[in-house]
Amino acid sequence: MLSKIPFQNKLSLGYSLARSVHFTMQQMSLPFFELLVTGKSKDHPSVKHPSIEPKHLKKSFQELYHLLRKDSENIAKGLYPIEVLKPESVTKHAIRYPKILVDGYYISKRRRDHSAKEFNQEAREFLHDVPEYYQRNFHYQSGGYLTKKSADLYEHQVEILFSGAADAMRRLIIPLMKEHYPNQGENLHFLEVGAGTGRLTRFMKLAFPKVRITVLDLSEPYLKKAQENLTEFSRIDFIHGKAEELPFLDAQFDAVYSCFLFHELPLAIRTKVIDESFRTLKEGGVLGFVDSVQKKDAEDLEWALEQFPVDFHEPFYKNYSQNPMEDLITSRGFVGLRKDKGFFAKAILAQKPFSA
Template sequence: MVEALSMKIKIPYQDKITLGYSLARSAGFAAQQWTLPLFEFITTGAKKSHKALEPHKLRLAYRELFRLLKKDSENIAQGIYPVEVLKPETVARHFMRYPRIIYDGYSIAKRRKDKSAHDFDAEAENFMKDLPEYYQRNFHFQTGGYLTRESAELYEHQVEILFSGSADAMRRLIIPLVKQVHPGDGTGLHFLEVGAGTGRLTRFMKLAYPKAKITVLDLSYPYLKKAQDNLHEFDRLDFVQGAAEDLPFQDAKFDFVYSCFLFHELPHEIRRQVIREGFRVLKAGGCYGLVDSLQAEDTHDFEWALEQFPVDFHEPFYKNYTQNPMEGLLAAAGFEGLHKDQGFFAKALLARKPSE
């Protein structure tokens, strides 16, 4: 990151404060990230892969991270979304959670060593009964998978540690693409977010479109409940438990359907079904958007990361995801007019359902 900061890039004054804050936030999460391998080594004796620590790869990663955060600060300065997207949680709450993450890291390290991806307690087992088989696993080896209250409480913090504080900025990549189509405050618009998790992108979308109605859908009851708690100050939000591949909505209901970090955790055929369902519930001329991991055709510089990620974390469908471009799946479903952006390890896509 030091190299990135030393780059001779002219940054307008109005961007400096937001960029400075984002860089400091990123440095904080990166520091937490560097402590976790130590705890894993103490727990299991396993050392972090040397591939991820090669200096030229670290320099490249921090350079791309800097570019993403700079782009994010420029979007704020241009009014694409408000500075409130950067509102931090309290310092006390943040650091009181960190010991729980360290403790969970011990359990994650043990599962990784034992290759145990179906380790659930009674709470998770209770929620699992009516869920699809592909969902019944410890994604990332995390405790409870996506099926406990504790998992929902720790998840966003863990993701930010994984990506050195860039996860929120990656999520927001979709908003400028949508603003090109819907430039206002969302008056009269109805959005659907599928696989919404704890509602992090929902918050940013609601800040960008304060008058839009957003239906928030997720398979996990604990995560959906956490989303309700996280978004309690916003109005015009509906929360629905359900599967993205079998939406409980009528045809042509929504103006915009979108997801974030969903598709790489789905089997290939389920990905197709999710897109077909999105097409079905969109109004003619409506938009379909997604933010997710880079795929093989998107990058040469990060091929090593795409290969290493499913090795370090339980992501059984990730390799297939990287080899089957989402652009092709969108086109096969009938979407057109594709727009794309990418930053750090993520890309955003936006396409339209043809007008009648």
Template sequence: MARMLESWRHGLSQTARIGWYAAHYLAVNRMRGPLTPPGEAPFKPQGAFPKWQGMLGEIRKLIEKDAAHVARGTYRAADPLLPLGDALEKSRRFFADMPALDERRLSRGHSEVREKLRGQPGARAYPRYYLQNFHYQTDGWLSEDSARIYDTQVEILFSGTADMMRRQALVPLARWMEGKDQREVSFLDLAAGTGRFLRDLKASWPRLSVLALDLSHAYLGEARRNVKRWRGVQPVQGLAERLPLADASLDVVSSIYLFHELPPKIRRAVIGEAARVLKPGGLFVLTDSLQQGDREDYDGLLEFFPVGFHEPYFTSFLTEDFGALCAAQGLKLVSAETAFLSKVMAFEKEA
């Protein structure tokens, strides 16, 4: 009975979140400039574009799936909604930043970060592919202002479903964790960002020993704030393609929305590193966007994403064969499941 009540409360709060962020999304669509910059040919997708009624149905299914996992005890319910004052402040920050973001999109300006760091000693710490205004975002990944506003931007983009989609990565983990003592499990989250996924992870397995790796000092600072109530989370600043960790030293590696923002060569290096640091029998959970063919009625929307936002590596990501890339590194696919606009794949390292 307690779980059912928790599930009901959880589902209600997630529905309210979707209403809040969907309202922001509608407001953005009224305020922003045209999707196609002046002089640029209008975007015409080759694939099908989903109808909004169908997308609302998929969001409803995601809410039901999320609540069902809470009811079954797969993972714990999410935190309650933000206090109104905090929510309004995040909303204010988002709308204050939106004109600059819209201006970059209309001018296709995405190299501001690189230009700001040119000639500075600290620039060498970052690979060239990283020094871009992904999503036309102010400061890219490299400032505290960017870190504070990022989660709001993402939730508005996905109408409040981003956290729910991230939580689906906990499902294959829960299966793998059955019969194991969480205190003896070592976990690495690649590109941990602001720690939103780690917050849900630690709520369900508070005694896991977790390394949170990210290249952005500012985003790791935000992650510390998001998981400060739990012990056992160690932030690590570093490259996913060159992990500062020993061979076969970890039980689980997760990657949440990282690979679509990596060049093809770097994707292969990151998978190789994940396989290297995993113990035999260890788990690799890869959660990212849908790819072409996962949902044919969404293929046109996926084509549009790198056009409407600055996502320079997304087009190559859409046709990347992650099953083959992981198999080449001794990682065997054990499950794959879609969740609205995301796909969760789980691999185990062969003995």
């Protein structure tokens, strides 16, 4: 397959493949902590689940490769610069990994005990400020989304979970955004809801260097981490708030987008987020997001969609997987829906229509 790829793409693809192998090797170390906690060896969910066949694993690896290849092609096309692949400091990465291993032990304990409401003092200080659906240890991670430690480890943990493909999945939304706004973001104002630690924000600023982005998140520790991660960029504002109750004027933004947000929301809240996005968008503006594929998107990956909420605390995921976001978006007034898919993620972009 590599022989058919233009030479200028091979370096970026080779780097991404090596990065994927690196995170996959880290992923393989985590079942050791399941053994420590339970006394039983726990294979990767894709191996353990009884309905999984070798063809399913082969298909998932093929999808991973195709995603990384698409990502390198998008770089070659100039949709976003090669700087999106800039690695972090080797020292920072190496120092963080032992912390992730230790956290893996506590994650395994919570999974064994089905404990999804375990919070330390730091997290408890924020509980009264967040809605009930948010008061849980998503993925059984320590502190849920309410501690500095969780914010420090999160991006690394997600890359381990997805074998180094999380960043490439996040970037699926950018080509769709570039179709609608082919410039560098001049005179545009984007809103990112549920921005977390600002990983997609960074990629969006590299793709649209002149855009103004307002970053909103419900977690104060994660929002602070995003500020730390994005100090190299200008024209970014940081707001603490709920995606379902946006503290902004009507018709204020040219785009409202998110990443890995909707599958962690109850259906009623998902609907409110779509409505608030519609309200705050200018006519002709776009709603965009990247999130998990749903059941009708990838039959070959259905085993993973069933197993994911079992192995990780995702109480709203089953409902999400069974209710296509395309139907929800169009039912709330958006038009011109476009989408793309890669590995376990899909990207959707839709437009707020102009008044008649």
